[in-house]
Amino acid sequence: MTPPPGVPARTQVAVLGAGPAGLVLAALLAREGVDCVVLELRSRSHVESRVRAGALEPGTVALLRELGVGERLDATAMVSHQFELRIDGERHVLPVTELSGQPMYVYGQQEVVADLVAHRLAAGHPLLFEAEALAVEGIAGAAPTVRYRYEGVERTLTADVVVGADGFHGVGRRTVAAARVFTRDYPIAWLGLLVDAPPSGRDVVYAFSRSGLGMHSMRSPTLTRLYLQVPATDTFADWPEDRIWAQLHTRLSAEGWSLTEGPVLERAIAPLRAYVSDTMRAGRLFLAGDAAHIVPPTGAKGLNLAVRDVRVLAPALVALLRGDPALADAYTATCLQHVWWAMSFSCGMARLLHASGDPFEDSLRAAELRGLATREPGRRMLAEDYCGVRP
Numbered sequence: 001m002t003p004p005p006g007v008p009a010r011t012q013v014a015v016l017g018a019g020p021a022g023l024v025l026a027a028l029l030a031r032e033g034v035d036c037v038v039l040e041l042r043s044r045s046h047v048e049s050r051v052r053a054g055a056l057e058p059g060t061v062a063l064l065r066e067l068g069v070g071e072r073l074d075a076t077a078m079v080s081h082q083f084e085l086r087i088d089g090e091r092h093v094l095p096v097t098e099l100s101g102q103p104m105y106v107y108g109q110q111e112v113v114a115d116l117v118a119h120r121l122a123a124g125h126p127l128l129f130e131a132e133a134l135a136v137e138g139i140a141g142a143a144p145t146v147r148y149r150y151e152g153v154e155r156t157l158t159a160d161v162v163v164g165a166d167g168f169h170g171v172g173r174r175t176v177a178a179a180r181v182f183t184r185d186y187p188i189a190w191l192g193l194l195v196d197a198p199p200s201g202r203d204v205v206y207a208f209s210r211s212g213l214g215m216h217s218m219r220s221p222t223l224t225r226l227y228l229q230v231p232a233t234d235t236f237a238d239w240p241e242d243r244i245w246a247q248l249h250t251r252l253s254a255e256g257w258s259l260t261e262g263p264v265l266e267r268a269i270a271p272l273r274a275y276v277s278d279t280m281r282a283g284r285l286f287l288a289g290d291a292a293h294i295v296p297p298t299g300a301k302g303l304n305l306a307v308r309d310v311r312v313l314a315p316a317l318v319a320l321l322r323g324d325p326a327l328a329d330a331y332t333a334t335c336l337q338h339v340w341w342a343m344s345f346s347c348g349m350a351r352l353l354h355a356s357g358d359p360f361e362d363s364l365r366a367a368e369l370r371g372l373a374t375r376e377p378g379r380r381m382l383a384e385d386y387c388g389v390r391p
Contacts, residue, residue, distance in 0.1 A: 021289030197262025214251025299346030
């Protein structure tokens with residue numbers, strides 16, 4: 001079947017998914033002169049508006065600037081020099097820039113995606129929205145094929161390499177048969193709100209309380225992101241808005257701080273889970289980002305971890321296409337080092353910050369958090385891991 005206008009029937013690299021992983025990879029490959037087609041299931045308006053992660057590590061920001069997509073980020077991102085841990089109402093400020101030498105940046109994932117989309121389209125590189133990847137075939141050979149549906153018609157795209165950056169539910173992960181997977185399903189979820197109100201302070205706040213975690217973050221100077229720990233079995237029916245606000249006030253309560261309310265623009269309940277595949281490549285199909293691993297959100301690592309993957313993958317693919325397979329052969333092993341580092345930090349924070357309902361266990365967690373927040377080695381470790389400057 002004839003491909004859509006502007007999309008070739010053959011390319012060097014086919015990328016499934018126009019999230020941060022797929023788009024950053026495509027930009028890195030374009031810089032090296034590698035032809036690439038990006039296929040995205042959703043519409044452009046959808047991927048540029050879905051509010052996800054908002055915390056960017058300095059390494060991620062540096063790469064976006066290097067790729068020429070940092071202008072709007074530099075103009076509008078909120079630079080975060082510290083975050084706050086609250087332990088049963090006690091306030092402990094972690095000066096991350098002072099301790100790690102680097103700040104964090106608050107800039108929504110949807111903004112990162114919008115910048116990358118605009119950059120790619122302005123350069124005239126193929127990017128097809130509302131293209132549903134159906135299957136990846138022939139990955140054991142030299143020219144795998146992606147079958148996809150666009151405008152109701154099934155089409156094919158042949159490539160030298162295919163990259164599944166299409167998330168946990170995408171065809172990429174389903175095609176790679178992992179030797180082993182490591183999973184942890186938590187009995188809790190995060191109830192998240194996007195609120196039309198300025199942040200209640202300049203800092204991200206992680207609050208441990210015996211009622212459960214409460215979290216205050218921001219997406220812009222006028223938008224606040226708030227989270228509550230809830231049982232994984234709960235639904236919105238269990239959480240009318242008045243109960244949500246009451247629990248947010250209770251869990252985030254601290255002397256000298258008050259929570260600003262506002263109209264709720266979005267809300268969602270997301271169960272916490274951890275997932276790692278020990279196989280990120282099968283033949284000529286490579287996985288990146290959520291297709292290969294999912295971390296609990298407590299470490300703010302998801303988007304940043306995806307970017308770490310493609311920083312490894314891009315030079316590996318360039319070398320592979322030029323006849324040197326060494327970096328591609330080492331891709332999984334190389335990535336698993338930063339994946340398990342991020343998993344360790346994120347799962348550790350998940351364990352400490354969420355109430356268990358057991359008074360003894362929760363007292364232990366509070367004591368451990370105080371130790372981390374008040375002793376110099378613990379403070380430095382938290383700051384460095386949070387900013388991603390250790391590995």
